[in-house]
Amino acid sequence: MSKKNVCSICGKELGMMSSKIMLKDGMLCSSCGAKLPKLSAGVQQYTLEEAKNIITKQNEPEQPYTGEVPNYVVLQVVLKEAVFGVGSQNLSELEVIINRQAAKGYRLHTISTTTSGSKGVGGGDRIQATCVFEKLPR
Numbered sequence: 001m002s003k004k005n006v007c008s009i010c011g012k013e014l015g016m017m018s019s020k021i022m023l024k025d026g027m028l029c030s031s032c033g034a035k036l037p038k039l040s041a042g043v044q045q046y047t048l049e050e051a052k053n054i055i056t057k058q059n060e061p062e063q064p065y066t067g068e069v070p071n072y073v074v075l076q077v078v079l080k081e082a083v084f085g086v087g088s089q090n091l092s093e094l095e096v097i098i099n100r101q102a103a104k105g106y107r108l109h110t111i112s113t114t115t116s117g118s119k120g121v122g123g124g125d126r127i128q129a130t131c132v133f134e135k136l137p138r
């Protein structure tokens with residue numbers, strides 16, 4: 001018995017009296033073992049590989065941003081000020097944009113507007129709407 005027992009994950013020494021969690025091919029200290037979910041029925045022990053995967057996964061953000069499927073989409077729409085009037089042409093344009101995103105599985109998260117103060121040019125102020133769409137979980 002020359003070899004010391006150490007936790008296979010964090011390397012903490014495990015004495016005779018320390019509580020430890022046995023793996024198929026290693027052992028864990030109680031604090032690392034506590035990070036593992038309860039074993040499902042029929043599974044006797046985790047392997048070290050499984051335990052490592054589970055524990056390192058927990059330290060990562062749940063949905064890493066890969067850029068392939070963005071969680072948020074930001075669209076900027078320039079609207080004439082008349083958008084806030086009733087029955088405006090621009091309002092339906094905005095609707096089309098929102099509905100198009102909805103068809104892709106996005107929901108309008110927030111919308112904020114800024115007025116660009118270009119008075120007199122092109123016949124009046126314009127409003128820039130920034131729409132943030134949130135991807136709905138499938």
Ligand SMILES: [Zn+2]
Nearest residue numbers: 007010029032
């Ligand atoms: Zn440990």
